[in-house]
Amino acid sequence: AQKVTQAQTEISVVEKEDVTLDCVYETRDTTYYLFWYKQPPSGELVFLIRRNSFDEQNEISGRYSWNFQKSTSSFNFTITASQVVDSAVYFCALSGYSTLTFGKGTMLLVSP
Amino acid sequence: DTGVSQDPRHKITKRGQNVTFRCDPISEHNRLYWYRQTLGQGPEFLTYFQNEAQLEKSRLLSDRFSAERPKGSFSTLEIQRTEQGDSAMYLCAGQDSSYNEQFFGPGTRLTVL
Numbered sequence: 001a002q003k004v005t006q007a008q009t010e011i012s013v014v015e016k017e018d019v020t021l022d023c024v025y026e027t028r029d030t031t032y033y034l035f036w037y038k039q040p041p042s043g044e045l046v047f048l049i050r051r052n053s054f055d056e057q058n059e060i061s062g063r064y065s066w067n068f069q070k071s072t073s074s075f076n077f078t079i080t081a082s083q084v085v086d087s088a089v090y091f092c093a094l095s096g097y098s099t100l101t102f103g104k105g106t107m108l109l110v111s112p
Numbered sequence: 113d114t115g116v117s118q119d120p121r122h123k124i125t126k127r128g129q130n131v132t133f134r135c136d137p138i139s140e141h142n143r144l145y146w147y148r149q150t151l152g153q154g155p156e157f158l159t160y161f162q163n164e165a166q167l168e169k170s171r172l173l174s175d176r177f178s179a180e181r182p183k184g185s186f187s188t189l190e191i192q193r194t195e196q197g198d199s200a201m202y203l204c205a206g207q208d209s210s211y212n213e214q215f216f217g218p219g220t221r222l223t224v225l
C-alpha cells in the first residue's frame with residue numbers, strides 16, 4: 001500500500017521568510033511518481049510539480065524548489081521569500097501508473 | 113484554468129435523496145478520475161475511467177455510488193440515498209495519454225442535511 005505523510009499540519013510565516021514543507025512517502029513500487037499540488041482558498045487543486053522515482057535531481061522554478069531524496073523517502077518543497085499569495089494548503093501525492101495517494105496537507109499562512 | 117469543469121459547484125440535499133454530479137474534461141483526457149475530499153483531509157480516490165471503461169473502484173465507493181463515462185468524454189457520479197457522511201467535496205481530474213499529471217476541476221461541494 002502507498003502512504004504519504006505530511007507531518008506539518010500548519011505553518012505560519014511572515015512575508016519574505018523561506019519555508020520548507022516536508023513530505024515522506026512509503027511505497028513498494030520501484031517505479032513511482034511524486035507530486036505537489038496547491039489548494040488555495042478557492043478550493044481548486046493546482047498542479048505544481050511531478051517527479052519520477054528515477055530522477056533525483058533537485059528542481060527549481062522561480063521561488064519554488066524541490067528536494068527529492070530516495071534514501072530517506074522524502075520529497076520536500078521550499079518556498080523562498082514567501083508572499084501572501086502563497087497562503088494555501090499544499091498537498092504531496094504519490095502514484096504508480098494511475099491513482100494518486102495524497103497526504104493530509106500542510107496549511108501555509110503567510111502574513112504581511 | 114485546467115479545462116476541467118464540474119457541475120454543479122454546490123449541492124445541498126436532504127438525507128435520503130439522490131444526487132448526480134457531472135465532470136467535463138478536455139478532449140485529450142482519456143483518463144478521468146473521481147476523488148472525495150473531506151474537511152482537513154487530502155483527496156481520496158474513488159474510481160477512474162480509461163475512455164469509457166471503469167478500470168478501478170476504491171472500497172470507499174459503496175453500493176450507493178455509481179459512476180459512468182458513457183462515450184469516453186464527460187462522466188457522472190451518482191449517489192443514491194445520501195447520508196450525512198457523504199458531505200464532502202467531490203473532485204474530478206483528467207489525464208492525457210502520457211499518464212503524467214492529473215488536472216483537477218473546481219469540485220462539487222455536497223452538503224447533506
